[in-house]
Amino acid sequence: MSITQQHLLDTYRARRLGEPAPPAPGSHDWQVVREWRDEWQFRAVLAGRPARHRFRDALNRWRRRPT
Template sequence: MTAIEQYLLDTYRATRHGTPVPPPPGRDDVAALRAIRTAAQFEAAVSGAPTTHPWRHALTRFLHRPRAC
């Protein structure tokens, strides 16, 4: 059973029982990833390491480089 099928089944059961409908799958994924990133940055700051990802600067330079016409 896929996540969406399980969600639909849970929604049906919730409406039949008069309980609150569960949140849709994937709704809080971005918030969870941000929390993980924040925790990693906090751990790095406490240990004295740089708080940014080592590839972030290289990726920024690559994406924003001047293009030859």
Template sequence: MDAIQQHMIDSYRAAQRWEAPPPPPGRHDGSVLRAIRDHWRRTRPARPARPARPGGSGPSGA
């Protein structure tokens, strides 16, 4: 059973009980992913600074 079929069943059950239907699948995906990203950014340990490369500031072309 996929998400759409489950949503249809849940909507039918809600209608039988005179309740509000559930939100459609995927409606809150963006906000959930943003919340996970923000939580991860707040709780991860800080990265140590990278040491400078010997011999210059970038990759050598020759």
């Protein structure tokens, strides 16, 4: 059974039972990514490391390098 089929089945069951419909698959993906990043930064601070944005910093260094 695919994710879409499971979602449709869960929606059908919720409607029959008068419950709110479940969220669509993938609707909270970015929220999960943000929470994971916040947790990583929090753990870095607790461990005494700087809570930096390594990927963003690397892009900025690449963009600002002399040509």
